[in-house]
Amino acid sequence: MIGLKAKTLETAPAYLLSCEVIAAKIWCEDGDCEETVWGLRVVLTNGETESLPDISTKQYEVEDLKKKLDDAFVNAHHLHDIIEDYINCLYGLPCNS
Numbered sequence: 598m599i600g601l602k603a604k605t606l607e608t609a610p611a612y613l614l615s616c617e618v619i620a621a622k623i624w625c626e627d628g629d630c631e632e633t634v635w636g637l638r639v640v641l642t643n644g645e646t647e648s649l650p651d652i653s654t655k656q657y658e659v660e661d662l663k664k665k666l667d668d669a670f671v672n673a674h675h676l677h678d679i680i681e682d683y684i685n686c687l688y689g690l691p692c693n694s
Contacts, residue, residue, distance in 0.1 A: 635659040
């Protein structure tokens, strides 16, 4: 009998196609008030859309992250790690570069 290898269909990796800054309101229990948090809505090359609504309370930090992502070729599997590293760098935690 001849051994045959079956080829499996592999899906092409998805990459970041675009992103936009979004705002959301959250309740701040410490201050007993509403606060605006900023995040991103990302569109991937496979057509999927994901919202990451609460990255920072500072709009300029999220706009800076968006600019960095716009200038990069980002595999969707690494997107959350990149955002986590960015936040860590903002707050003085170890960041992977």
